[in-house]
Amino acid sequence: xxxxxxxxxxxxxxxxxxxxxxxxxxxxxxxxxxxxxxxxxxxxxxxxxxxxxxxxxxxxxxxxxxxxxxxxxxxxxxxxxxxxxxxxxxxxxxxxxxxxxxxxxxxxxxxxxxxxxxxxxxxxxxxxxxxxxxxxxxxxxxxxxxxxxxxxxxxxxxxxxxxxxxxxxxxxxxxxxxxxxxxxxxxxxxxxxxxxxxxxxxxxxxxxxxxxxxxxxxxxxxxxxxxxxxxxxxxxxxxxxxxxxxxxxxxxxxxxxxxxxxxxxxxxxxxxxxxxxxxxxxxxxxxxxxxxxxxxxxxxxxxxxxxxxxxxxxxxxxxxxxxxxxxxxxxxxxxxxxxxxxxxxxxxxxxxxxxxxxxxxxxxxxxxxxxxxxxxxxxxxxxxxxxxxxxxxxxxxxxxxxxxxxxxxxxxxxxxxxxxxxxxxxxxxxxxxxxxxxxxxxxxxxxxxxxxxxxxxxxxxxxxxxxxxxxxxxxxxxxxxxxxxxxxxxxxxxxxxxxxxxxxxxxxxxxxxxxxxxxxxxxxxxxxxxxxxxxxxxxxxxxxxxxxxxxxxxxxxxxxxxxxxxxxxxxxxxxxxxxxxxxxxxxxxxxxxxxxxxxxxxxxxxxxxxxxxxxxxxxx
Amino acid sequence: xxxxxxxxxxxxxxxxxxxxxxxxxxxxxxxxxxxxxxxxxxxxxxxxxxxxxxxxxxxxxxxxxxxxxxxxxxxxxxxxxxxxxxxxxxxxxxxxxxxxxxxxxxxxxxxxxxxxxxxxxxxxxxxxxxxxxxxxxxxxxxxxxxxxxxxxxxxxxxxxxxxxxxxxxxxxxxxxxxxxxxxxxxxxxxxxxxxxxxxxxxxxxxxxxxxxxxxxxxxxxxxxxxxxxxxxxxxxxxxxxxxxxxxxxxxxxxxxxxxxxxxxxxxxxxxxxxxxxxxxxxxxxxxxxxxxxxxxxxxxxxxxxxxxxxxxxxx
Numbered sequence: 043x044x045x046x047x048x049x050x051x052x053x054x055x056x057x058x059x060x061x062x063x064x065x066x067x068x069x070x071x072x073x074x075x076x077x078x079x080x081x082x083x084x085x086x087x088x089x090x091x092x093x094x095x096x097x098x099x100x101x102x103x104x105x106x107x108x109x110x111x112x113x114x115x116x117x118x119x120x121x122x123x124x125x126x127x128x129x130x131x132x133x134x135x136x137x138x139x140x141x142x143x144x145x146x147x148x149x150x151x152x153x154x155x156x157x158x159x160x161x162x163x164x165x166x167x168x169x170x171x172x173x174x175x176x177x178x179x180x181x182x183x184x185x186x187x188x189x190x191x192x193x194x195x196x197x198x199x200x201x202x203x204x205x206x207x208x209x210x211x212x213x214x215x216x217x218x219x220x221x222x223x224x225x226x227x228x229x230x231x232x233x234x235x236x237x238x239x240x241x242x243x244x245x246x247x248x249x250x251x252x253x254x255x256x257x258x259x260x261x262x263x264x265x266x267x268x269x270x271x272x273x274x275x276x277x278x279x280x281x282x283x284x285x286x287x288x289x290x291x292x293x294x295x296x297x298x299x300x301x302x303x304x305x306x307x308x309x310x311x312x313x314x315x316x317x318x319x320x321x322x323x324x325x326x327x328x329x330x331x332x333x334x335x336x337x338x339x340x341x342x343x344x345x346x347x348x349x350x351x352x353x354x355x356x357x358x359x360x361x362x363x364x365x366x367x368x369x370x371x372x373x374x375x376x377x378x379x380x381x382x383x384x385x386x387x388x389x390x391x392x393x394x395x396x397x398x399x400x401x402x403x404x405x406x407x408x409x410x411x412x413x414x415x416x417x418x419x420x421x422x423x424x425x426x427x428x429x430x431x432x433x434x435x436x437x438x439x440x441x442x443x444x445x446x447x448x449x450x451x452x453x454x455x456x457x458x459x460x461x462x463x464x465x466x467x468x469x470x471x472x473x474x475x476x477x478x479x480x481x482x483x484x485x486x487x488x489x490x491x492x493x494x495x496x497x498x499x500x501x502x503x504x505x506x507x508x509x510x511x512x513x514x515x516x517x518x519x520x521x522x523x524x525x526x527x528x529x530x531x532x533x534x535x536x537x538x539x540x541x542x543x544x545x546x547x548x549x550x551x552x553x554x555x556x557x558x559x560x561x562x563x564x565x566x567x568x569x570x571x572x573x574x575x576x577x578x579x580x581x582x583x584x585x586x587x588x589x590x591x592x593x594x595x596x597x598x599x600x601x602x603x604x605x606x607x608x609x610x611x612x613x614x615x616x617x618x619x620x621x622x623x624x625x626x627x628x629x630x631x632x633x634x635x636x637x638x639x640x641x642x643x644x645x646x647x648x649x650x651x652x653x654x655x656x657x658x659x660x661x662x
Numbered sequence: 663x664x665x666x667x668x669x670x671x672x673x674x675x676x677x678x679x680x681x682x683x684x685x686x687x688x689x690x691x692x693x694x695x696x697x698x699x700x701x702x703x704x705x706x707x708x709x710x711x712x713x714x715x716x717x718x719x720x721x722x723x724x725x726x727x728x729x730x731x732x733x734x735x736x737x738x739x740x741x742x743x744x745x746x747x748x749x750x751x752x753x754x755x756x757x758x759x760x761x762x763x764x765x766x767x768x769x770x771x772x773x774x775x776x777x778x779x780x781x782x783x784x785x786x787x788x789x790x791x792x793x794x795x796x797x798x799x800x801x802x803x804x805x806x807x808x809x810x811x812x813x814x815x816x817x818x819x820x821x822x823x824x825x826x827x828x829x830x831x832x833x834x835x836x837x838x839x840x841x842x843x844x845x846x847x848x849x850x851x852x853x854x855x856x857x858x859x860x861x862x863x864x865x866x867x868x869x870x871x872x873x874x875x876x877x878x879x880x881x882x883x884x885x886x887x888x889x890x891x892x893x894x895x896x897x898x899x900x901x902x903x904x905x906x907x908x909x910x911x912x913x914x915x916x917x918x919x920x921x922x923x924x925x926x927x928x929x930x931x932x933x934x935x936x937x938x939x940x941x942x943x944x945x946x947x948x949x950x951x952x953x954x955x956x957x958x959x960x961x962x963x964x965x966x967x968x969x970x971x972x973x974x975x976x977x
Binding site for chain 1: 754762895
């Protein structure tokens with residue numbers, strides 16, 4: 043029995059079924075355009091030479107057919123399936139009127155194959171064919187997308203699977219890609235322009251009068267007024283969880299809307315591997331399958347020690363491979379709710395086609411708290427309190443936090459009390475860690491922000507930043523479900539480079555919501571074209587300090603980021619890491635790829651607004 | 663007379679107080695430390711304070727971290743040639759300098775004649791917008807009014823300002839203004855210089871302040887605040903407050919010395935789209951002192967309550 047081969051055959055079979063479904067949908071639809079991109083179908087391309095064409099296609103969604111961009115005529119594009127160790131040749135032809143590109147997200151490549159216009163190469167000119175050639179020396183679930191302007195949002199994204207040489211350390215009978223994305227009938231340029239003119243353009247979940255009266259009932263009149271005034275005084279919106287929302291987005295699973303209901307088949311008792319890929323441009327997803335436990339076996343394509351969870355949050359561009367074991371002969375809903383709760387993507391795992399399960403009720407939109415602003419006293423974990431309550435007990439305290447001498451020492455007492463999984467991963471003064479493989483998490487203790495406020499392009503600073511990897515994230519604290527934490531991620535085997543970073547580079551994540559400016563250290567890319575320099579061969583610590591009130595998925599090209607999450611020699615490696623508001627998070631990087639590499643926030647419009655840097659690894 | 667003096671003092675101190683508050687918010691520091699950006703529309707102005715850059719560079723990334731090995735990014739960023747430098751014909755990886763055109767028609771309304779007033783139905787507008795990037799913008803503003811407590815007949819003005827985003831929430835603006843109105847049946851026009859600060863003050867009030875100096879050296883000021891209150895996600899109550907004051911009396915423009923007028927308006931709009939919102943509302947408008955005398959001499963009404971109906975839009 044070769045599980046790997048079986049899984050591939052089944053995947054192909056399932057792809058055919060999905061394709062049939064899409065074809066049926068096309069028949070039902072009134073429009074007679076034949077060139078329509080068949081949403082939901084998952085053609086698989088493999089072999090030594092793979093041809094891809096970038097062109098305009100009609101994309102059909104819920105009865106509407108609109109012009110979109112597609113790889114080989116489908117959205118998402120075809121699954122590219124490679125084998126670890128193979129020499130891959132990918133010939134990409136650009137049939138658009140504009141320049142285009144493909145970036146192979148998460149793959150370690152020669153720099154001129156990385157596909158970032160202006161950093162790795164010029165672009166693929168209209169009508170031209172660019173040949174990507176590289177040796178595949180990794181395995182796992184990845185994806186690829188255009189790195190040119192807003193093209194990714196218009197449909198240029200697709201899954202990439204690399205099968206390992208060694209057998210997988212886990213077993214499964216079914217293998218499905220679950221690619222989450224977001225679609226808007228407005229053009230990327232319109233979305234960006236609207237945000238630039240009115241940062242809250244797409245937020246229709248602001249706090250309005252009815253919510254105020256509810257809050258008065260809950261908190262009492264004066265505390266409610268104080269709370270509203272506090273946010274107003276700071277010129278901040280506590281409901282800001284997504285810049286672009288369900289107001290314009292339709293959330294897709296494998297190119298199908300919730301009504302389209304992408305379906306993966308299983309026989310009861312089978313183990314199903316789901317390759318979850320968040321290919322959205324601007325959307326964080328909270329993914330769960332009511333009735334099933336998710337066993338996380340890979341993160342960003344890398345094997346991790348299995349963790350069983352109920353739900354996981356996926357930042358833009360992250361991937362997780364999970365295994366589920368549906369025992370009952372019934373349908374299960376794959377529910378991917380957006381972080382701001384303004385919508386969801388949905389699909390079904392079912393024993394037979396045409397089945398569906400109940401769609402869970404959407405949870406209420408969460409609220410930002412003092413902790414997200416870096417103004418809290420830290421250690422108090424939200425799991426002890428209701429989210430929306432947590433900011434009301436200290437509205438007038440902000441000034442006093444600064445002068446609180448006992449602040450730091452009292453931290454240690456409260457740490458780790460939030461979640462059981464954090465035990466032992468924290469440095470406790472005078473106490474030896476309980477779990478064998480543990481290390482200090484940089485930023486475990488709050489760090490006061492320096493005097494630099496990063497200039498006009500930055501709205502606020504996190505007075506105190508602190509590592510928050512042990513928190514599930516805003517909106518998931520009080521769910522009662524077991525949510526995947528970054529501190530849960532442990533590599534299956536230790537990676538070779540175990541050096542302690544010899545140098546630390548601190549980068550602040552900055553922004554200005556009113557003008558929709560996003561940057562690092564208060565400077566947009568155009569104001570800081572000089573690269574951040576790594577010395578070839580060094581082990582360097584990148585410390586991110588999030589001075590904004592939003593989560594940012596940071597993506598480094600060309601090298602892994604070893605997430606310093608306190609698991610000793612088992613630090614997991616990732617290509618994309620979420621940094622929570624007011625969080626201080628560190629990754630270690632082995633600077634082993636001399637070249638210029640892109641580093642940016644993977645929220646499409648944050649990147650486009652300037653949250654982008656070039657990192658240069660060179661000998662000197 | 664004593665009252666007028668008080669008004670004059672009030673007028674002079676009004677802007678002073680407002681701007682001092684902003685200075686307290688760090689504005690002066692930022693003006694001094696303002697850095698040039700490559701995005702400038704008017705290079706002559708962006709040269710302010712280039713000598714302070716070294717000072718700023720030191721501050722980059724200088725958080726109180728306990729790790730001794732922490733290196734600020736800037737210290738790694740001295741300009742030096744690289745063998746990896748991209749060829750000049752490569753495009754920029756991101757387009758973070760795009761220029762945009764924004765026009766906000768905040769007020770465009772019909773004001774029916776109210777009982778007892780000698781005026782007639784009239785119209786009013788308040789439009790402003792900009793063209794530019796994140797830091798440097800060319801602003802344009804226009805207001806038109808007729809039969810208000812401040813202007814007996816019509817008054818139309820137009821401003822064209824250079825604006826620079828100097829501090830977290832504020833644009834500093836400078837440029838010319840043309841104002842025209844009728845006075846004793848004929849048309850009078852004057853040119854003025856404008857210095858202004860516009861932005862968002864704490865508690866989310868949109869704030870606009872301008873100091874005007876006309877060709878004869880007469881100094882006047884205008885201050886306005888407005889704030890949106892969400893009744894629902896689309897039904898929004900906008901409160902607008904505006905006041906004018908002057909140092910010198912300028913008769914042709916019905917401007918007395920001291921406080922000229924106070925106006926408080928409430929407009930309830932429904933955002934069919936974010937960009938398009940019909941509204942209804944009312945405004946309380948009153949002029950004071952010499953101004954009210956001049957307005958009455960011109961046949962105007964110096965204290966008014968007016969109902970309004972209009973459309974707010976932007977594009």
